[in-house]
Amino acid sequence: MKDNKYTFRHSLSALAVSLALGTATLPSYSADASSGGIYGTAMSKSEVSIKNKKTGFTRTVTANVQGEFRFGNLPVGQYEITSGGQTKTIIVSVGSNTRANLKEENLLTVIGGQVSAIDTTSVESTTVFTQDQIQSMPIARSPINVALLAPGTVKGDSGFGNLASFGGASVAENGYFINGFDVTNIRNFVSFADLPFDAVEQQQIKTGGFGAEYGRSLGGVINIVTKSGSNEWEFGGAAYFEPNGLRERGTDVVTQAPITSSNIYSSYRSANTRESLSYNFSAGGPIIEDKLFFYGMYEGRSIHADSYGPDSSQDYINKSPMYLAKIDWNISDDHLLEYTYIFNENDDEYISFSNPVGQNYTGRHGNLGDKYKVRSGGDVNIARYTGFLTDDLTIAALYGKLTALDGARDSLPGSDCPLVFERLTNPSRSTAIGCWNSAAEQYYVPDATVGPDKDQRESIRLGAEFVYGDHLIRFGYDQEEFRSSHQGQTYTGGEYWRWHRGTGGTVNGEVVAEGDIYVRHVLRNSLSSEYLVENTAYYIEDSWQFNPDLMLYLGIRAEGFANYNGNGDKFVDVDNQIAPRLGFSWDMNGDGSSKLYGTLGRYYIPVASNTNIRASGAERTIEEYFLADLADQDPTTGAPTQLGAQLGGQNVNGSLISPDPRTIAATNLSPMYQDELILGYQTKIADWSVGVRYINREVKDGMDDLCSHQPFVNWASDNGYTNFDPDSMASCMLMNPGNNFGIALDLENNGEYTEVTIPNEYFSIGEFQMDKYKRRYDAFEVYWEKPMADGWFLQGSYTHAKSRGNIEGYVNSGLEQADAGLTQDLDNVLFQAGAYGPLPNDREHTVKLFGVKEMSDELSLSGNFLAQSGRPISCLGYLPLDTYQTELGVDAESFSSYGASSFFCQGQLGNRGDYGRTPWIFNFDLGVSYQPKWADNLTMKMDIFNLFNRQQVTEYSETGEIGSAAAPEANPDFLNAVNFQQPRSVRFSVRYNF
16 A cells, blocks of 8 residues: 555655646546546556446547546446456546546555545536435435535525525525526526426536536536436336324414414414325336437326414415426437426415404314415426537537426406505504405406516527647537516505504604504506516636646636616626636645645626516506595495595606616626635545535625615706706616716706716715625535445535625525515615625534435435524614605605615614524434335335424514604514424335336
8 A cells, every 4th residue: 555645745746847847648627517527547548438338328539648538528327437458337427527547556545445536627616416315315305405415505594485595695696407408597596497306317516616617606506417218128106205194383483562362473383284295207218229218207296285374374285297308319429419308387276265253373274265376387498419529529519498487376356456454453563454365465466468477598508628738628608598578467456555553753754643544555567578688608718737636727708698678678788797717626646535626716697587677667656645534444445435634745666668778777887796716625534535625705796776866866966967857767776886876867857868977975875875795705614425335324514604794695585585686785875774794694603414324235224414503683674764864865755665674773773683693403304214125126215304303493583663664663573483493294205116
């Protein structure tokens, strides 16, 4: 056995000599979103052949003078590699390269076994899981739950569904790929195309250091490669059952407000139920042996959940099937073609019930109400070609098309009744009254003359790679068009009413005596249209194998973003945003047993199509207040039939005419981008792989919308433009905070627009100045893995992280606002007061540990453990409009309708994170798997999630004030618990393959 100390010294010497002489070696890095690679050494100028053990796909190359060889762009799977009489079995993983040493004299052994090589050709921070690994562990069947096993990922706010935050980014800043096609929904970035989960062959999680091929993500990337057919016909089936009878009850929280029969709990979950059954069938095999293969999977579902409120309840049913079909055609050993089709249309069915009068918190369904469905999803088509033109030149092309409905929902009975609430019974909570369909939560009615909201993405990706000496050059182009149709809508019944009782404060600028009744009236309309987003990118990268032990990486990506309004006019047009990527990987011992690596890169994210809809669409809100008398309340609708004196004037926001595209975005707008630095070290210690890395990420030019107009009024006045009318501007405008604001203004109110630049100093109120977009993430990760050997494997990580800033990102978790890039964080400079601090996805300590132990030939145990510190807690209240009435100017009225969402709270200005953190979370999931000898290929498994039924608080109410901006009151349920860990549940599964 070689002395490790000597090997380390030898590597240092070799590195110094190579740096001096520039020794040429064959580059080995070559892996993309749906393939992998093999590299290594054999005898000089010998032939090296590989063969996919399932499909018969073969390739042969000749090693160079140094004996080095490489195979790139290989379909994932198991290969036999042969040269000089030696044969080895190699697993090719997605986005990774596997090392194969066919020189017997160069084999390094440690503790009696061959070292399993680390991928020294990659500078990325990645984790890969196979379907077998996923099935062996007790985790939920979702790509997100698999991604949450990787270091540096944390679960996002439950208000956005089941999503993950990568490296301090918001949950809306990730990229999702299936077989090389980007399936991220960029309407708001918080969804992606679904697929039958058991059809996943491998899943790669990229948490940092992506190469120039990747962009449009500031968080992480999830790459999925689906299963394919082989030369043997294989069939299979599986079923997964989660019974409600083995699910523990949720936790109720008693309200701190005055108790009434209909207001006992601020959170009521103990009566809720959920039961699910999922089953699938698959078949795969050769249509023509060694040439043409088919694989298909059908997945059926039956999910049934009941949720109960104080005086109403809801039944949820989902029986939507999904299926996947894939064709692989090995036209020849040099030309591969594959096609994937996924059907994932989803129908969520809801049935509403209302309790009999006087019966509250019954935990039973009452009187049957309405049934309705929410339709989402659609289908995905992916075609991909790979051509190995020579040993040194490979080309690839991909076309993908995704179509998906975006929560389509039909109008229900009650759509002609106005939306009416009252806060007379309980000032801290709005109670629905009248004939509108509150049980079905029908707040809006869509435009019946057009189809439902739909998204469509079409994408083309072209790429090539070739070897030139010791350089592996890869370059490519990708273009995507994302079309989002928006179905215009109004409030149900066309208007909104809410009844209040005065407290002696001001309402819309006028005093309302204590006890007097008044109403808030709002009209909101938006018009139907279709919106286009175009994103393009060119990239080139060079993986330079400087010497046998050192790989240097240089990549350049040029991004382009264009967004159009409903008339087809472009309002965001940004080209050639340069995103450089640098990296190195040093094979310190020359045998793949340890590496030192680092990356430095810049990453951009596009402007969401939701921005087109909200910022450039025709949308108007009119708000007004009136005194009223309860004697004039319509007994059916709950709305007033007669109004008293008006309180203040109308507050009008927006217009039913699309704003001039020159007014929607700053003329000097820069897309949001982030710089990232990673330094890491990974090594083998006996059978273990252990690594450490430091990650620094910082947003350098964030983007969001500004909805203030007084700064422009002030600038126009200071520059002598006395005819300027702020109503000629868009209601909100995209901008980079802290920068001077280039904008086109109608300075003379004559329809002629002039481009001007407003200094950032105008965006200030009192002592508060609009600051730069700030978000910084620093983390130190330790990760380890023992591959499956001797009947067990173990993997885990510890992450110490800090995420600080004044804006979370593309969403706002405190308000659960999913308007990507249009959160209210920058609507007015006052929202930035106190905003700097620990961000919602900041988890200072995270420990993950998971693995499998084979107890016998038939029985195995698996576990998944998580220990994680809590998220920060803030106090959110209303803007102090009275204090800043003069400085707000024309903005005062529009901001009076905002909810409790600033850091001005309970009479003082606080700071983000002032109120400590939620408690630590400890969670342990257990799996028991049985593979009986009496039935080959049969697996029965039981997974127990949250084995110890810990129901620690995961979220507190951060709403510190209720009422209105004119008359705020302390919220009695501030800091009351809102969400908890999911209670213990059990999943039974059976799988059989033949």
